[in-house]
Amino acid sequence: MSETVVVVVPDADILASTVAARLVVKIIDAQAQRGWASVVLTGGRIAAKVLRSVKDLPASDAIEWSHVDLWWGDERFLPAGHPDRNETQAREALLDALPLDPARIHAMPPSDGPDGDNPEAAAARYARDLAAAAKPGSSELPHFDVLMLGVGEDGHVASVFPEHPVTYETGTTAAVHNSPKPPPVRTTLTMSTIQTAEEVWLIAAGPDKAAPVGMAIEGTGWRQLPAAGATGTDRTLWLLDRPAAAKVPPRARSLR
Template identity: 60%
Template sequence: MTAASVVVHPNADVLAQSVAARLATSIIDAQAARGEASIVLTGGRIAKAVYTALGASPIRDAIDWGRVDFWWGDERFLPSGDPERNETQARDSLLDTLPVDPARVHAMPAPDGPDGDDPEAAAARYAAELATAAGPGSRTMPHLDVVMLGIGEDAHVASVFPGHPAVYESRDVVAVRGAPKPPSTRITLTFGGINTADEVWLIAAGGGKADAVALALSGSGPTQTPAAGVAGVAHTRWLLDRSAAVALPARFRSPRR
């Protein structure tokens, strides 16, 4: 059975620092065990704070960044370099400051890429890249050490929105059209792709996320509460600040649970 835990931090700044330290440790441990690490990045304000904290931390020098694969859980289908792309945020706040191997930075395709303005073809291309990294055999996803996810106020994760077709998908990567949050066209990993990871981290800060967090942890179904539909093979971690945890039962709200 997958282990799950809830950790509540006093505020968003402490949360970001803690997640950054946890991520660095996970990469170091993966490299010690396997010689490399594979991380799925997310976007949003708290993610940017995590990346900035990791980039400024001395622990970054303990990591062999040339042996880390970076993937994304979802992406806005916008041109390369657009400031609204999750890739752009991660590059600006972390990746461009590190000695990463460019071949191991696996950005989701943009509409100015080889598939043009065709998100379905772009999603298929990303799925093929993941499958290639998985190597020969029946697996369609590579070994993923950590998938990091933000949580929307509607309880969406990645670009899997409540009631949208992606919640029913069996493919690992799909295009999203008509998303309720702009931009309306996106690419996303689905539950199937996300849930192959060793660990899934759901990271939330602020009172605006409190109801979504409480719903997901109360046993709500994944169709209307996508955050309830993700889980790591080994561990699922809810990493929250106190405001995001305010609607949880008291047993969850004690800091450092």
């Protein structure tokens, strides 16, 4: 049975260090079990802080980085190397400093990539990449040990926005038009894909996240508040600083 765990720490800096430490341990454990690990990265300020914290952890030296698959939950449909792309920010924060296998870094296609300025084709290409990494005959998706998500002020996760047409997409990936948050065009994993991850980690810092976090943990409908639907098959982990947890009921902080 899947469990939900809510962890609250004092501030955003401690939150980044906490998430980084958990991520390193999760990767080490996955590699001990199977020889490889698969992680879905997110974007945003707190995500960059987490990745920088990973770089500073001595325990990260125990990871065989060439045996880690990296995916992204969503991407801004911008040219390669654009500073607003999640891939660019992740590379600057950590990835460029690691001995990763380039073939195992699965970035979402940019707007100047092989599909040109066609986000539907780019999303379809990413869906094919996911399917190619799945075990033969198992599914359209590889195993994700952990899928990390930031939580937006409106409760969106990845680029799945409240009451947006993307919430009705049934494939593994989708193009997003008219995003309420710039840039307006994006590509994303769908909610059904997010829900296949072994563990989903929802990370939020700051008082502007308090309302959506509290509502999501209480069980609001996910099409109205996508963060409420982002759950892992084994565990859903809410990682919050105190301001973001201000509207989480005390009883929920020990959910299992």
